[in-house]
Amino acid sequence: MPDFIPLKTAIARSVTDGCSVALEGFTHLIPHAAAHEIIRQGRRELTLIRMTPDMIYDQLIGMGCVSKLIFSYAGNPGVGLLRRMRDAVENGWPVPLEIEEHSHAAMAHAYEAGASNMPFALMRGYIGAGLREVNPNIKTVTCPFTGEELAAFPALRPDVGIIHAAKADRQGNVLIEGILGVQKETVLAAKTAIVTVEQVVDDLQAHPNACVLPGWTIGAICEVPGGAHPSYVHGVYPRDNSAYVEWDEIAADRDRFQAWMQANVLDVDDSVFADRVRGLV
Amino acid sequence: MDYSANEMMTVAAARALTSDDVCFVGIGAPSAACNLARLTHAPGVTLIYESGTIGTEPNVLPLSIGDGELCETALTTVSVPEMFRYWLQGGRITIGFLGGAQMDRFGNLNTTIVGDYHSPKVRLPGGGGAPEIAVHAQQIYITMKQSPRGFVPRIDFFTSFGFGEGGEDRARRGIATKGPTRLMTDMAVWAPEPETKELQVVSLHPGVTREAMAASVGWEILYAEDVSETPPPTAEELEILRDLHARTKAAHAGRG
Numbered sequence: 001m002p003d004f005i006p007l008k009t010a011i012a013r014s015v016t017d018g019c020s021v022a023l024e025g026f027t028h029l030i031p032h033a034a035a036h037e038i039i040r041q042g043r044r045e046l047t048l049i050r051m052t053p054d055m056i057y058d059q060l061i062g063m064g065c066v067s068k069l070i071f072s073y074a075g076n077p078g079v080g081l082l083r084r085m086r087d088a089v090e091n092g093w094p095v096p097l098e099i100e101e102h103s104h105a106a107m108a109h110a111y112e113a114g115a116s117n118m119p120f121a122l123m124r125g126y127i128g129a130g131l132r133e134v135n136p137n138i139k140t141v142t143c144p145f146t147g148e149e150l151a152a153f154p155a156l157r158p159d160v161g162i163i164h165a166a167k168a169d170r171q172g173n174v175l176i177e178g179i180l181g182v183q184k185e186t187v188l189a190a191k192t193a194i195v196t197v198e199q200v201v202d203d204l205q206a207h208p209n210a211c212v213l214p215g216w217t218i219g220a221i222c223e224v225p226g227g228a229h230p231s232y233v234h235g236v237y238p239r240d241n242s243a244y245v246e247w248d249e250i251a252a253d254r255d256r257f258q259a260w261m262q263a264n265v266l267d268v269d270d271s272v273f274a275d276r277v278r279g280l281v
Numbered sequence: 282m283d284y285s286a287n288e289m290m291t292v293a294a295a296r297a298l299t300s301d302d303v304c305f306v307g308i309g310a311p312s313a314a315c316n317l318a319r320l321t322h323a324p325g326v327t328l329i330y331e332s333g334t335i336g337t338e339p340n341v342l343p344l345s346i347g348d349g350e351l352c353e354t355a356l357t358t359v360s361v362p363e364m365f366r367y368w369l370q371g372g373r374i375t376i377g378f379l380g381g382a383q384m385d386r387f388g389n390l391n392t393t394i395v396g397d398y399h400s401p402k403v404r405l406p407g408g409g410g411a412p413e414i415a416v417h418a419q420q421i422y423i424t425m426k427q428s429p430r431g432f433v434p435r436i437d438f439f440t441s442f443g444f445g446e447g448g449e450d451r452a453r454r455g456i457a458t459k460g461p462t463r464l465m466t467d468m469a470v471w472a473p474e475p476e477t478k479e480l481q482v483v484s485l486h487p488g489v490t491r492e493a494m495a496a497s498v499g500w501e502i503l504y505a506e507d508v509s510e511t512p513p514p515t516a517e518e519l520e521i522l523r524d525l526h527a528r529t530k531a532a533h534a535g536r537g
Contacts, residue, residue, distance in 0.1 A: 026332050026361055027347025051361070052409075075406030077345030078308060082406075089404045101393075103412040104331060105365040112362045124370055127454055128389075128442030129412040134398045148455070179332045179347045180360040211360075234349055241344055241533050 002172040002218040010220035020047040022158040026181030030231035031164040058084040064094040083251040113155035114189025126151040161190025172215025178234025192219040226273035286467035292514040294465040300325030311378035377418025388443025388461030391436040415441035427497035444478035
């Protein structure tokens with residue numbers, strides 16, 4: 001059974017300088033509150049892993065927490081580019097950022113390989129793709145049955161996997177509904193997992209084939225209402241699209257970015273998230 | 282009825298789809314085109330977004346590939362690994378819709394960087410699902426606006442593979458799918474020349490001249506033997522497309 005502990009405690013005991021962390025969420029269920037706690041604790045030289053790094057990774061990178069990023073699509077969905085990440089890649093600000101870039105299919109396969117305790121993943125892919133030439137972790141293996149060459153790449157085994165979900169029950173079992181992304185794979189591939197939830201309930205009321213992560217696969221459950229904002233939680237609150245649009249302007253300027261982070265992340269704690277979703281219906 | 286070049290592009294792209302298609306949809310222009318097709322002549326078209334939503338029928342266009350609307354209106358939603366393994370690599374997608382920041386005459390696309398990969402002038406979002414969509418969807422439709430910055434002789438990075446160097450390059454690399462069979466822009470409809478696979482203009486949108494075409498493309502354009510005029514958008518197509526955009530704008534305005 002996982003420990004039911006405050007987010008601050010969960011992050012402090014699992015996320016250490018230099019470790020690898022996957023905070024996943026495919027538009028949906030992005031663990032914003034957890035990312036902000038990592039920033040407040042001043043972690044450095046993290047390797048961040050995510051298929052779709054967006055606002056929280058822009059924030060972690062811009063605050064100098066990250067030395068390497070493993071990813072497949074880095075953008076602000078529906079808005080544009082990630083300006084803090086660009087500044088790090090193009091100008092090394094505030095610290096240089098090493099990147100290891102894959103395709104979505106490869107990242108998804110690599111999480112599955114991690115969850116399956118395999119050393120690498122393979123797929124029929126990366127054919128004619130330029131990433132093959134710039135990412136030395138993309139190699140080929142030959143099918144022993146047909147002789148076909150297939151793409152191979154290392155499994156993802158994050159030190160810490162962090163996701164958000166609508167609810168956990170009192171045994172720490174977590175229900176994931178709506179767009180599933182790679183939430184399950186992230187928890188099962190990681191050495192330890194932290195799940196922030198909207199609420200802890202008596203009964204998950206899950207149907208027999210629902211996506212449920214048993215409590216014994218999770219290290220810590222932290223109740224943080226609104227903890228995905230401005231991402232969304234299926235059936236609980238919608239995506240706060242305007243926040244993503246505003247982010248594009250905030251992140252465009254280093255000073256404005258730092259001032260925003262000071263006021264909205266460093267000077268507050270995770271209790272602010274409940275308020276942030278209160279007006280959303 | 283007056284219409285914009287953008288609307289012409291979306292309508293031309295929508296017309297290419299049929300009710301039998303199973304379509305892997307990207308955000309932006311492809312999403313508008315696919316949903317316009319579904320709301321007009323191709324009600325049976327199956328739309329799939331890479332967030333795992335299969336057979337989705339959104340009432341408004343999604344802002345992001347993982348919007349809740351896509352899941353709520355889908356037949357079913359699968360995990361992202363399943364999406365790429367069973368549905369895309371499994372060969373079940375008939376049409377993959379792609380766009381890009383740069384494209385060359387063989388439909389190779391770049392959405393990764395401008396400049397050198399290791400010290401880029403502009404770091405773009407990257408490929409996402411595109412590298413595998415480009416080789417596993419049975420056909421690729423490309424939709425993007427023409428401009429000298431976008432339609433370049435040599436792309437800076439091969440994010441997704443079109444016809445490579447042309448001719449039989451796909452087959453030589455063991456790719457069995459057809460590749461970019463159609464390109465719908467704001468000025469014309471293009472299709473590959475059967476032998477060389479260079480994209481050539483098959484129809485010009487109403488009012489578009491060859492001079493204007495030349496100024497918007499960074500190579501010497503190949504024209505098919507008989508270039509036709511793209512039929513303009515019908516009143517019905519325009520009305521449905523504008524309603525869709527109006528609903529989308531209202532839904533995405535302000536918080537939520």
